[in-house]
Amino acid sequence: MESGLNSTPITTNQRLVIVKYNAGNIQSVLYALERIGVEALVTDDHAQIKAADKVIFPGVGEASSAMRYLNERGLSDVLKQLTQPVLGICLGMQLMCRHSEENDTTCLGIFDEPVKQFKPLDATIKVPQIGWNNIYQLKTNLFAHLKEESYCYFVHGYYAATGGHTIATTDYVHPYSAALHKNNFYGVQFHPEKSATVGEQILKNFISLI
Template structure:
């Protein structure tokens, strides 16, 4: 199986590579357009800041490559957020696959202020989707983020942190997860396995 990880200036690539290796898959890390579009599966990881990442993608026409993908594509963390319409992080127009906005967590309850970013394990409420085959509802995944995607028609899983937000999205061949499956133990491994089996 030919799996490509999109190489750009916001990839948390090493841990994703290791997670795939544990599943017996050797992925190619590349920003080559032909190589990306000829892959069986595309992984679009991300850690960092939205506007810098979007500028980098546009300069290399990787924005067009990602949105024209016909094979299963998985955005992780910032990668998922960049697949949405817009992010409040530095007022960034994103790729527009998922029709929703990415907002910053705010402290509405000052008596019990949220720690921002959310860092650590939180449970996910899942829907019936091939990405979650053999995953238990309420399973715990590992999160690191200050911004979240609002709940919308593409939401396939939600998490509560101050508010309910989308922790997984799916539209056509595009999937996104806010948590880090590569750092989410057995649950994350199963989700990656499911993605590779799509």
């Protein structure tokens, strides 16, 4: 990865959509995009989501209730059929996986990795993980201009296992997927909108993807 962060604001005429649903950390994502000069539409309208150039699928909350909401409103099928770049954040990434141990939830199945609960053997290790942690083994242009071992902000008690779709790794209890990628779908376990300049660079990189 290149070592210098790109401080240039994004200039884009792209239509960027943030998926509106019952588990979105939407306002903080909007603020982060505003900081890099990007506007986004928050919507659950199927046609507007399909017509977007880029889609962000955020998430803070519980897997089963979030999936139930997506299924009831037909958003699950819409998300799985998208062909433009899609970025899942935190719970959004977990919902893009095959299955979550959180209330035995069948998820979207975009990534084949399972989502498991942290089970620390040492009582000094707190769950959920809350705070800054480093990411490494960075792959794809989602991490352009970032150094190995860059720090991002995490808040989660469940994690996606490492596998064939892993494009960044983090250690907490054990190694797990900090980010996933398959075709046009990307997911990050951390919160780029809360990860200072590193997170802003990742958002810029996503918006710049072809």
